[in-house]
Amino acid sequence: xxxxVGGAGYIGSHVxxxxxxxxxxxxxxxxxxxxxxDFVKWGVFERGDLGNIEEIRxxxxxxxxxxxxxxxxxTYVGESVEDPQKYYLNNLRNTLNxxxxxxxxxxxxxxxxxxxATYGNPIEIPITEDHPQNPINPYGKGKFMVEKVxxxxxxxxxxxxxxxxxxxxxxxxxxxxxxELHDPETHLIPLILDAAAGKRDDIKIFGTDYDTHDGTCVxxxxxxxxxxxxxxxxLEYLKNGGASEFFxxxxxxxxxxxxxxxxxxxxxxxxxxxxxxERRPGDPPxxxxxxxxxQEILGxxxxxxxxxxxxETAWKWxxxxx
Ligand code: UFG
Numbered sequence: 503x504x505x506x507v508g509g510a511g512y513i514g515s516h517v518x519x520x521x522x523x524x525x526x527x528x529x530x531x532x533x534x535x536x537x538x539x540d541f542v543k544w545g546v547f548e549r550g551d552l553g554n555i556e557e558i559r560x561x562x563x564x565x566x567x568x569x570x571x572x573x574x575x576x577t578y579v580g581e582s583v584e585d586p587q588k589y590y591l592n593n594l595r596n597t598l599n600x601x602x603x604x605x606x607x608x609x610x611x612x613x614x615x616x617x618x619a620t621y622g623n624p625i626e627i628p629i630t631e632d633h634p635q636n637p638i639n640p641y642g643k644g645k646f647m648v649e650k651v652x653x654x655x656x657x658x659x660x661x662x663x664x665x666x667x668x669x670x671x672x673x674x675x676x677x678x679x680x681x682e683l684h685d686p687e688t689h690l691i692p693l694i695l696d697a698a699a700g701k702r703d704d705i706k707i708f709g710t711d712y713d714t715h716d717g718t719c720v721x722x723x724x725x726x727x728x729x730x731x732x733x734x735x736x737l738e739y740l741k742n743g744g745a746s747e748f749f750x751x752x753x754x755x756x757x758x759x760x761x762x763x764x765x766x767x768x769x770x771x772x773x774x775x776x777x778x779x780e781r782r783p784g785d786p787p788x789x790x791x792x793x794x795x796x797q798e799i800l801g802x803x804x805x806x807x808x809x810x811x812x813x814e815t816a817w818k819w820x821x822x823x824x
Contacts, residue, residue: 503527504737505567505609506545507552507600508574510537513615513671513729515680517571518544520730529565531558532574541680552596558603569611569737570604572597575645578688579619579784582641593644598651605659611740612652612663613733618722618750618789620646620667627756628792631667631748639784649748656746664736664744669722669752669791671729673812674819681819682726691723691813694763695820698770705774707759709781718759720788722752725806725815735800749800752791753807762809769813 504521508514509530514537521528521544528545531552539547548564550557552574561567575593576582582589597614604612619642620635637643648665655661672691674681682692690705697705710717732751739747757765760776767774796802806812 503529503565503567505529505531505561505565505570507531507570507572508537509545510534510539510541510547511573512682512684513726514571514573515541516675516726516730517573517733518542519675519680520727520734524734529561529567531561536576536684538683543679552599553591555599555603558599559606562603562607562609567607567609569613569740570600570609571613571733571737572600573615575615577641579639579641582639582644583784586640589640589644593641594647597648601651601655601661605661610659610661611737612661613736613740614648614652614663614665616645616649616665616667616748617642618667618669618752618791620649623786624789627788628754628790629750630792631750631795652746662740662744663746664740665748666732666736667748667750667791668729669724669750669789671726672723673725673727673806673815675727676815678818678822681823682816683823690759690762691766691816692820694766694774695770695817697774698766698772698817699820703775704777705763706777706779707763708779708785710778712787714758714787716758716760719785720756720758720790722754722756722790723762723809723812724751724753724804725812728753728804728806731805732796732800732802735802739800747799749796750791750793751796752793753804754791754793755807755809756788756790757809762813765809766813769810769817
């Protein structure tokens, strides 16, 4: 079975669906601190906490685990600056707990949710995997530290991993079974859709004086179902004996905040009021990745690379959760 840690969350739940669709058996382990039990629509669910090593051992004793995918992490960059301990304990220490139990049970295939935040402020666009990594906040640093741990564990213990550095995960399951539901919500697309649905008055544009074509930040939005596909390809790569690797997962196209708002107006048919605001601290002007390596080694190709399709699936889901 495949163990999906954090499988009740946004990305983990989409990966769980995709694994089951392709005939894998899954166990979801999640403490539901941010995840949603009703997102676990496939496989079996074991509620537990990575902070409690005995609870991890119980799952490994109960099921025959072949590989682990790890999504359970806190992801609020601003909060990580204000309360770094919260981030290092969960995203770093608890990952060490998970790896410890994996080694005890000789489970040696690991797919890790890393992030483009490990690169910090990019010096070259598009960002490739060998771009220098200088993370600028505890969220990015914690993920970077896990990557370093993985390199050492891989050399010493024959653990093989695929560390997947996501750019901006977005969109929802095209069939509308799972989607994005954060509390609090800070991400651009769901907030725009809240404004479209009348749940908020407007969308604030954080910074209009960046050195980009329209002055607003540019991001590489990657559809969550494409991310899910990449995870399964990464798993199969490891199953076929592939060596430990890092992969960027982005669609290679950047869209500005204004462009995302414009597309959302078209998709929803709503006016969506945008208000120009101050820059948000810590936002790099442009984050766009090269996913050439994932395309070449994993044979991955994003299917929803177009921002319109991404917003359409997000809107379909958003209307369901109202
Ligand atoms: N933005 C606005 N208004 C908003 C919200 C966001 O203008 O109300 C802008 C941001 O300033 C940024 C862009 O929209 O320029 C995207 O912002 P998100 O908050 O949606 O996502 P981030 O780019 O901040 O994502 C980053 C990293 C990810 C990391 C994530 C953690 O790129 O790797 O933070 O949540 F995982």
